[in-house]
Amino acid sequence: MSVQHHILSVLVENKFGVLTRVAGLFARRGFNIYSLAVGPTEDERFSRMTIVVDAESAPIEQVTKQLNKLIPVIKIVELAPADAVERELMLVTVKATAEARSQITELASIFEAKIDDVGYDALTVVVAGPPEKLDAMTVLLQPFGILELQRTGRVALPKLARRPAKLRAVRTRTG
Amino acid sequence: MKITGAQALIKSLELEQVEVMFGLPGGAILPVYDPLIDSSIRHILVRHEQGAGHMAEGYAHATGRPGVAMVTSGPAATNVVTPLCDAYMDSIPLVMITGQVPYAVIGTDAFQECDTVGITMPVTKHNWLVTDAQDIPRIVREAFHVATTGRPGPVLVDVPKDVSNQLMDWEWPETVDLPGYRPTTKGHTKQVKDAARLMGEAQRPVLYVGGGILKARAAEALRELAELTGFPVVTTLMARGAFPDDHPQCLGMPGMHGNYTAITAMQKADLLIALGARFDDRVTGKLDAFAPDARIIHVDIDPAELGKVRRPDVPIVGDCRVVIEELVKAVRAEKGKRSWPVIDPWREQLREWQARYPLVYEQFEDGPLKPQYVIDTLRDNSPDDTIVASGVGQHQMWTSQRWKFNHPYTWVNSGGLGTMGFAVPAAIGAKVGKPERMVWAVDGDGCFQMTAQELVTASAERIPVKVAILNNAYLGMVRQWQEMFYEERYSEVYLSPDLPDYVKWAEAMGCVAFRVDTPEDVEPTIQKANEIDDRPVVIDFRTDYREKVYPMIAAGTSNDEVILDPAHDPHASGH
Numbered sequence: 001m002s003v004q005h006h007i008l009s010v011l012v013e014n015k016f017g018v019l020t021r022v023a024g025l026f027a028r029r030g031f032n033i034y035s036l037a038v039g040p041t042e043d044e045r046f047s048r049m050t051i052v053v054d055a056e057s058a059p060i061e062q063v064t065k066q067l068n069k070l071i072p073v074i075k076i077v078e079l080a081p082a083d084a085v086e087r088e089l090m091l092v093t094v095k096a097t098a099e100a101r102s103q104i105t106e107l108a109s110i111f112e113a114k115i116d117d118v119g120y121d122a123l124t125v126v127v128a129g130p131p132e133k134l135d136a137m138t139v140l141l142q143p144f145g146i147l148e149l150q151r152t153g154r155v156a157l158p159k160l161a162r163r164p165a166k167l168r169a170v171r172t173r174t175g
Numbered sequence: 176m177k178i179t180g181a182q183a184l185i186k187s188l189e190l191e192q193v194e195v196m197f198g199l200p201g202g203a204i205l206p207v208y209d210p211l212i213d214s215s216i217r218h219i220l221v222r223h224e225q226g227a228g229h230m231a232e233g234y235a236h237a238t239g240r241p242g243v244a245m246v247t248s249g250p251a252a253t254n255v256v257t258p259l260c261d262a263y264m265d266s267i268p269l270v271m272i273t274g275q276v277p278y279a280v281i282g283t284d285a286f287q288e289c290d291t292v293g294i295t296m297p298v299t300k301h302n303w304l305v306t307d308a309q310d311i312p313r314i315v316r317e318a319f320h321v322a323t324t325g326r327p328g329p330v331l332v333d334v335p336k337d338v339s340n341q342l343m344d345w346e347w348p349e350t351v352d353l354p355g356y357r358p359t360t361k362g363h364t365k366q367v368k369d370a371a372r373l374m375g376e377a378q379r380p381v382l383y384v385g386g387g388i389l390k391a392r393a394a395e396a397l398r399e400l401a402e403l404t405g406f407p408v409v410t411t412l413m414a415r416g417a418f419p420d421d422h423p424q425c426l427g428m429p430g431m432h433g434n435y436t437a438i439t440a441m442q443k444a445d446l447l448i449a450l451g452a453r454f455d456d457r458v459t460g461k462l463d464a465f466a467p468d469a470r471i472i473h474v475d476i477d478p479a480e481l482g483k484v485r486r487p488d489v490p491i492v493g494d495c496r497v498v499i500e501e502l503v504k505a506v507r508a509e510k511g512k513r514s515w516p517v518i519d520p521w522r523e524q525l526r527e528w529q530a531r532y533p534l535v536y537e538q539f540e541d542g543p544l545k546p547q548y549v550i551d552t553l554r555d556n557s558p559d560d561t562i563v564a565s566g567v568g569q570h571q572m573w574t575s576q577r578w579k580f581n582h583p584y585t586w587v588n589s590g591g592l593g594t595m596g597f598a599v600p601a602a603i604g605a606k607v608g609k610p611e612r613m614v615w616a617v618d619g620d621g622c623f624q625m626t627a628q629e630l631v632t633a634s635a636e637r638i639p640v641k642v643a644i645l646n647n648a649y650l651g652m653v654r655q656w657q658e659m660f661y662e663e664r665y666s667e668v669y670l671s672p673d674l675p676d677y678v679k680w681a682e683a684m685g686c687v688a689f690r691v692d693t694p695e696d697v698e699p700t701i702q703k704a705n706e707i708d709d710r711p712v713v714i715d716f717r718t719d720y721r722e723k724v725y726p727m728i729a730a731g732t733s734n735d736e737v738i739l740d741p742a743h744d745p746h747a748s749g750h
Contacts, residue, residue: 012355013354013355017292017296017304020293020296021296024296024297028297059482061482062479062482062483065478065479065483066479068478068479069300069477069479070301070355071300071301071321071353071355071356072355073355074354074355
């Protein structure tokens with residue numbers, strides 16, 4: 001996450017082909033997707049996409065305006081990172097010799113991670129949390145030898161109002 | 176009442192008031208062609224699916240109503256990708272129906288299967304794959320709604336063969352419910368006021384008018400705004416006719432092959448009022464150097480156009496007609512409050528440029544035939560409201576430069592995509608939409624060879640279009656660039672004037688055909704052609720291959736660097 005990113009929370013119609021429309025739009029307009037997570041919402045007619053856009057590849061205003069032109073896109077909210085709850089899930093399989101095993105489980109408990117699978121000489125750790133936490137854990141696991149790693153891409157919702165959230169609702173009307 | 180999906184599709188098209196459609200049947204669309212026999216809709220059988228798409232575009236250009244075309248699956252669907260993309264670039268309302276292999280076998284690489292929805296996604300405003308015949312009326316309603324509202328554009332409905340055969344309960348939806356699609360038509364009141372205020376401060380204003388004026392049926396409103404303010408008007412390639420060329424405030428076409436005054440007026444302006452225009456690279460030239468002192472008011476129905484290329488000082492999202500009418504009121508209010516600037520020095524400057532840098536060419540009596548002379552003679556011998564279609568290249572630029580477009584919807588051309596071969600089918604579509612009007616296609620020899628077979632369609636369907644081929648035996652615009660920018664190294668641009676024999680070819684397609692080699696034959700032949708109204712006519716004009724389109728702004732250079740015809744450049748000749 002060294003480069004500048006924008007998080008878009010995009011409510012879309014839950015129909016087939018919508019992901020292709022969104023991904024295709026990004027590709028042909030030259031916008032870079034950093035990560036993308038799609039899932040159902042509280043209303044089965046809609047899905048929510050959390051798209052993290054590399055801000056250097058395109059002005060965020062063009063991205064949201066072009067996205068808004070897609071007919072299945074209902075609403076776009078840009079989440080300022082400071083005002084959003086962001087979570088991501090990571091699975092890491094790490095080498096674990098007998099002597100390393102306890103060090104890894106100790107590390108896992110500090111990060112509130114779980115050991116989800118144990119092999120003869122490896123462990124699979126699952127950890128959820130803000131992306132920075134996952135970054136930190138990855139760095140600390142590296143010396144043991146990471147065999148495989150998979151992250152989900154983040155999901156995000158606005159933080160609740162202790163103070164008013166700086167949400168920028170992007171117009172949903174299209175042309 | 177139970178009817179088939181195919182019957183529901185035709186019935187839905189009838190309810191959308193479709194009077195004519197262009198197409199060619201095949202396996203997957205067979206079920207839909209059956210109920211067409213009993214329908215009120217006129218179907219025009221094309222010779223190539225691309226022709227169906229461009230005819231539908233020409234029809235939409237001329238009438239303002241959505242063009243409708245129908246073809247089968249696979250290769251037919253891929254053949255309409257070009258017209259879909261053309262319509263997408265030029266915001267033409269187009270409804271394309273394609274057949275698809277049965278839903279049950281989609282994904283098995285069945286005969287004539289292709290992923291039509293996937294292929295056409297980037298070139299349509301929206302597209303639908305119908306999975307249940309019950310959805311057909313709703314999808315057709317949505318398709319017409321999306322194609323014709325907001326920023327118009329092409330849509331595609333892909334109908335699998337088993338869905339066409341499936342029985343369904345007929346029901347016509349009363350309304351369209353698309354929660355993610357609500358175009359803004361009314362301009363923001365404060366922004367409109369701000370725009371009027373800027374207009375009241377400008378010393379060197381220019382109304383920069385694009386194709387959006389025509390899409391919004393805003394030509395009348397534009398004229399009112401122009402006359403109220405006295406501001407000069409430039410009409411882009413897509414907007415020729417949106418403001419009458421014979422109006423004293425009209426400067427004509429700007430851009431790469433625009434006239435000196437239109438280009439330079441924009442370049443020196445202190446205020447550009449962009450109305451339904453999109454700052455295309457062919458208009459702006461090198462972007463950093465474009466209209467450096469101008470503040471920008473930008474009106475467009477598509478919010479994504481505002482700030483896409485040039486950041487406006489006053490962005491207004493809305494329908495051009497509605498916003499211009501609001502602007503007229505706001506300008507009147509502004510004029511009532513304070514003195515309106517006198518722009519006489521600016522107008523004087525424009526008049527001086529017009530006098531000094533007119534569009535020029537010379538036709539010698541015994542010299543080779545000049546393409547400009549052909550166009551001028553055609554213009555002067557045809558009715559004022561003639562519809563002119565063109566292909567893409569030199570002939571297109573000369574026609575746009577020299578024709579006097581005094582009425583909206585008289586210029587049919589491929590601007591954004593630059594589709595060679597557009598002229599013949601587009602002219603046919605325009606003539607179908609406006610049968611009472613004279614329709615001329617001004618075409619190049621290269622373009623003509625791409626889609627000429629549609630003249631068979633025109634003959635068979637008794638659609639009397641007229642085609643003027645400016646036959647210079649070259650891919651002329653490419654030749655011009657090779658001459659100017661590739662040290663006269665001509666690579667693959669020679670076509671031959673005699674191969675094919677255009678007269679024989681046209682006659683074989685059921686047309687009346689003439690050949691013209693000399694200036695004195697131009698006028699009488701055009702007059703003969705204009706008297707024929709029962710068949711298509713083709714004239715093969717043998718024009719001077721050396722003639723180049725001027726003025727020109729070389730790609731990537733600034734609009735300050737207008738290249739004038741060297742023979743007529745007052746700087747070059749020491750004035």
